[in-house]
Amino acid sequence: MPNISERAIEMPQSPIRKLAPLANAAAARGVKVYHLNIGQPDLHTPEQGLEALRHLERPILEYSPSQGLESYRKKLVDYYHSYNIQLTPDDIIITSGGSEAVLFAFLSCLNPGDEIIVPEPAYANYMAFAIAAGACIRTIPTTIEEGFALPAIEKFEALINEHTRALLICNPNNPTGYLYTREEMNQIRDLVQKHDLFLFSDEVYREFIYADTPYISACHLEGIEQNVVLIDSVSKRYSECGIRIGALITKNEAVHTAVMKFCQARLSPPLLGQIVAEASIDTPQSYMQEMYEEYVERRNCLIEGLNRIPGVYSPVPMGAFYTMARLPIDDAERFCAWCLSDFDYEGETIMMAPAAGFYTTPGAGRNEVRIAYVLKKEDLQRALFVLNKALDAYPGRIR
Numbered sequence: 010m011p012n013i014s015e016r017a018i019e020m021p022q023s024p025i026r027k028l029a030p031l032a033n034a035a036a037a038r039g040v041k042v043y044h045l046n047i048g049q050p051d052l053h054t055p056e057q058g059l060e061a062l063r064h065l066e067r068p069i070l071e072y073s074p075s076q077g078l079e080s081y082r083k084k085l086v087d088y089y090h091s092y093n094i095q096l097t098p099d100d101i102i103i104t105s106g107g108s109e110a111v112l113f114a115f116l117s118c119l120n121p122g123d124e125i126i127v128p129e130p131a132y133a134n135y136m137a138f139a140i141a142a143g144a145c146i147r148t149i150p151t152t153i154e155e156g157f158a159l160p161a162i163e164k165f166e167a168l169i170n171e172h173t174r175a176l177l178i179c180n181p182n183n184p185t186g187y188l189y190t191r192e193e194m195n196q197i198r199d200l201v202q203k204h205d206l207f208l209f210s211d212e213v214y215r216e217f218i219y220a221d222t223p224y225i226s227a228c229h230l231e232g233i234e235q236n237v238v239l240i241d242s243v244s245k246r247y248s249e250c251g252i253r254i255g256a257l258i259t260k261n262e263a264v265h266t267a268v269m270k271f272c273q274a275r276l277s278p279p280l281l282g283q284i285v286a287e288a289s290i291d292t293p294q295s296y297m298q299e300m301y302e303e304y305v306e307r308r309n310c311l312i313e314g315l316n317r318i319p320g321v322y323s324p325v326p327m328g329a330f331y332t333m334a335r336l337p338i339d340d341a342e343r344f345c346a347w348c349l350s351d352f353d354y355e356g357e358t359i360m361m362a363p364a365a366g367f368y369t370t371p372g373a374g375r376n377e378v379r380i381a382y383v384l385k386k387e388d389l390q391r392a393l394f395v396l397n398k399a400l401d402a403y404p405g406r407i408r
């Protein structure tokens with residue numbers, strides 16, 4: 010039998026989906042599972058997007074241009090303008106989700122063996138896409154004690170060598186919920202400029218910012234316009250994960266040309282998704298405000314509830330819809346699996362993402378889990394209650 014590739018062997022399993030078979034088995038036993046593990050918003054997609062789909066009148070569902078529909082890219086210019094990001098339609102390349110934007114950014118900017126510096130914990134698929142591109146992720150630890158703030162810039166400097174080609178940030182951050190301050194963003198800018206690195210900035214959660222501090226996009230940073238590659242997606246902001254629409258934004262012509270070659274090879278981003286995403290730009294402010302308030306309430310409910318459980322600690326996330334919580338347990342992977350296979354409280358249990366999968370440093374995040382607050386408040390409250398019971402019953406609890 011022929012062997013699979015070394016690359017495929019190296020590809021990590023998603024830490025989020027890894028426990029799915031155990032969750033399925035729990036559900037098959039009739040146990041209700043509260044899914045705190047996945048970043049799939051539960052709110053309704055805006056009517057504008059759904060209407061566009063209902064009234065689709067096209068004789069042919071054809072390929073769209075490889076760069077994406079021009080009408081959509083034009084409308085996106087106004088959307089970004091509302092965040093003080095000044096673009097032309099040509100700066101925007103529509104991709105199949107933010108996921109493809111990350112992959113194409115890596116494939117276009119990095120040679121095999123090139124290194125990307127990423128603060129960890131980090132969105133796990135960055136590691137997977139780096140492997141796909143033959144690039145190497147070098148992580149800088151951030152800690153729960155410091156609320157996952159950006160580490161001293163000297164720590165970045167210490168990692169930079171002749172293979173370093175890029176810095177990657179996620180802002181607001183998945184999995185930590187951290188939002189970089191203006192000062193931190195300026196430090197990042199200076200570092201990128203000094204070493205002439207690419208700055209990949211994943212800003213798919215910009216609608217989910219709860220702090221008073223302003224949102225500083227990588228595109229707001231002056232002097233590194235040629236270095237910035239912005240990763241974006243409509244998955245989260247319009248609850249449209251399934252339409253698979255994202256964007257890669259660059260003002261660097263060479264990068265643009267390179268990315269377009271990958272885009273041409275895959276022919277077209279999803280046509281129907283673009284139609285929905287384009288219509289969704291007209292989502293009324295009232296929907297966005299309601300969504301925002303809902304997430305603020307959920308965040309408060311979750312974080313207060315977590316910090317009330319003896320031995321549990323969670324910093325207050327400033328953005329996105331996740332938090333990293335430290336639990337009084339021996340091993341989060343074991344605990345999360347145990348919750349699904351060995352435990353239920355009155356027929357209910359919880360599914361969380363063990364944090365180790367978001368770190369590359371061995372042993373890091375061993376007693377941490379990532380919890381997504383994409384359930385309604387009553388369910389979150391019940392899930393917190395069940396978590397408390399699970400911690401009480403878990404044999405590996407540290408007292």
Ligand SMILES: Cc1ncc(COP(=O)(O)O)c(C=O)c1O
Pocket residue numbers: 048105106107108109132179183211213241242243244250253254255
């Ligand atoms: C930080 C981050 N970037 C990118 C993505 C990719 O999203 P999509 O491919 O659905 O646009 C996600 C999805 O969870 C994410 O959390």
